[in-house]
Amino acid sequence: MTDTVQTMPRIQLLWVNPPRSMQGWDADTHQGILDQGWIAPSPADRFPGPPGRYNLIPEEHWRTVTVGHGDPQVPIFLHESWESRGEKWVQSIPDAADEVAMIAKVRDAVMKLVDSRLAANPAAFPAGPTVTSTEPTPAGIAVIGRCVVLEPTAG
Known part of the structure; x- marks a missing residue:
């Protein structure tokens, strides 16, 4: 047993x-x-x-x-x-030498998406920092940026 x-x-x-x-x-x-x-x-x-x-x-x-x-x-x-909304940006890395520049570009893109959501709903706020990671994709390596925004529910 x-x-x-x-x-x-x-x-x-x-x-x-x-x-x-x-x-x-x-x-x-x-x-x-x-x-x-x-x-x-x-x-x-x-x-x-x-x-x-x-x-x-x-x-x-x-x-x-x-x-x-x-x-x-x-x-x-x-x-x-409240509800969570994910903002995400994926950018392929054409060359390993471009990785640092792509990370900054992706982080900026996600921050712009978040700023747009916050402008549309003043009660919303980010539930943490923008997070970036390098991950394999079917097209090769990509930088993925994420941020979660919390918004009051519509009801």
């Missing part, structure tokens, strides 16, 4: 305090919550955040958002009054 140890996935619940302050709370949960895609903490949990439903944001977003410890391995559930 073999003993199997099942670990409980760690998650982070995220909410926004006015005017633009992110607050997070770490919790252990079960795989069913990750599969379900949302969680509604009960008062019995002694949860310090606002009541309501927290929705799992896309993995690409929670790997970019910086809250508290900023662990990119922890899925983030965002309070239902």
Whole structure:
């Protein structure tokens, strides 16, 4: 007989305090919550955040958002009054010598996308810095820039 140890996935619940302050709370949960895609903490949990439903944001977003410890391995559930929007720019690197220049170009492009979103919605704000990485693509190596913007939900 073999003993199997099942670990409980760690998650982070995220909410926004006015005017633009992110607050997070770490919790252990079960795989069913990750599969379900949302969680509604009960008062019995002694949860310090606002009541309501927290929705799992896309993995690409929670790997970019910086809250508290900023662990990119922890899925983030965002309070239902906010939604995450990803801004992304991909630029191929034609020559390895151009890599540093391309990183700066991609970071600037993402920042312009973010500035455009912020201008369109003054209540929105970036949920962390612009992050760039060099990754393989079918067309070769590319620089990928990402930033996540939080916006109040339309409802």
